[in-house]
Amino acid sequence: GAVVSQHPSWVICKSGTSVKIECRSLDFQATTMFWYRQFPKQSLMLMATSNEGSKATYEQGVEKDKFLINHASLTLSTLTVTSAHPEDSSFYICSASLGQETYEQYFGPGTRLTVT
């Protein structure tokens, strides 16, 4: 149980284009999902908290107009990197929790984004 998928697993795009990453909870409903990015040998950095049916809450320093998050249903959240630049190249990982009274998170397998 508590399986989270991400698509695509990797993507290469040209500078200036936009890329959408999907995060799905396969066997449970996720009111809240989280988006992280991770640079090599560094910790996961929380980018934003995505709540179904409402606007995402972004962490300080994360540009909400650049990283668009949509949580349209209880099983799907999307992250769109708009006008991508090489410095946006990273490993993006989503996670979901089972509810506000549970504290562990279940992570997707991650998406490797390379912007050329």
Add this chain to the structure above:
Amino acid sequence: SQKIEQNSEALNIQEGKTATLTCNYTNYSPAYLQWYRQDPGRGPVFLLLIRENEKEKRKERLKVTFDTTLKQSLFHITASQPADSATYLCALSKAGGYNKLIFGAGTRLAVHP
């Protein structure tokens, strides 16, 4: 600002021995402390959660301790196996809210046959 420290150097141990990983934190009072396993190129996998009022938690070959006075958690893997080789991440969170996690950078464990 809050800081989580995990040993950045890899821990190399012999198969069958006990691996002990350390997580120290400052400027934070977590209600929960969690340990995750991350394999290269993959998302983290939840292992154990311990609450601030708990001293120790066990699950099969895993044991976690939580000392809120020392601001430290120890993560033990007994009878280690080569399959335990991975990076282990410590994560903190407060009670309530949307359960935001703050992660350490992780410690890489290598178990040699």
